[in-house]
Amino acid sequence: AQKITQTQPGMFVQEKEAVTLDCTYDTSDPSYGLFWYKQPSSGEMIFLIYQGSYDQQNATEGRYSLNFQKARKSANLVISASQLGDSAMYFCAMREGLNNNDMRFGAGTRLTVKP
Amino acid sequence: EAQVTQNPRYLITVTGKKLTVTCSQNMNHEYMSWYRQDPGLGLRQIYYSMNVEVTDKGDVPEGYKVSRKEKRNFPLILESPSPNQTSLYFCASSPHDRQAGRNEQFFGPGTRLTVL
Numbered sequence: 001a002q003k004i005t006q007t008q009p010g011m012f013v014q015e016k017e018a019v020t021l022d023c024t025y026d027t028s029d030p031s032y033g034l035f036w037y038k039q040p041s042s043g044e045m046i047f048l049i050y051q052g053s054y055d056q057q058n059a060t061e062g063r064y065s066l067n068f069q070k071a072r073k074s075a076n077l078v079i080s081a082s083q084l085g086d087s088a089m090y091f092c093a094m095r096e097g098l099n100n101n102d103m104r105f106g107a108g109t110r111l112t113v114k115p
Numbered sequence: 116e117a118q119v120t121q122n123p124r125y126l127i128t129v130t131g132k133k134l135t136v137t138c139s140q141n142m143n144h145e146y147m148s149w150y151r152q153d154p155g156l157g158l159r160q161i162y163y164s165m166n167v168e169v170t171d172k173g174d175v176p177e178g179y180k181v182s183r184k185e186k187r188n189f190p191l192i193l194e195s196p197s198p199n200q201t202s203l204y205f206c207a208s209s210p211h212d213r214q215a216g217r218n219e220q221f222f223g224p225g226t227r228l229t230v231l
Contacts, residue, residue: 004157006157009155033217033218035219037222043203043224043225043227044222044224044225045205045207045222045225047219047220047221050217050219052217091157091158093158095218101146101148101163101165101209101211101218101220102148102160102163102173103148103160103220104160105150105157105158105159106157107155107156107157108157
């Protein structure tokens, strides 16, 4: 079974608008971490934001925020005020357990920002 | 500058010709990992290492080998490459924090491998 599911292969958003990229996860471990990475066309993987399973508040990093709904096992990435440079592939990932560095990645969502 | 480096960045080879992709990190991280990225499949883990001389299989280890003789280096070895190993490969590292910190993985720039 897929641990991380990203159901949107591609998304379009108008410049300056907000966009939500979906991510659902599956785990029975109460301790886990959720990550989002950005991969621009140049190929590198850029860490964006992290949410721990015990964190009380949704994570935010500048224009990025994570809509964490624990009961629904979802960790959607919200990008506010989209910019042309936000066009990229976005990956959701999960690390399970306290003493574990392994990550499992979703298939990714390709975001295109239209001018 | 803290970084993960990979070499080569691009490689075209032929079936059966042994190759090694090097990976090195300068952040003194205990944990290192190799992934392959294929369209529609995201990143899949090939092998990982928790520390020197400690390696283990990930989800797709067939056809690959690794070694961890030094903390900073984690080479990926393809003894007899085949066309289905054509892919984009990433090396990554992270600290191993037993206090369950963020421990995000830092990625190398990627190696695009084509096996003819």
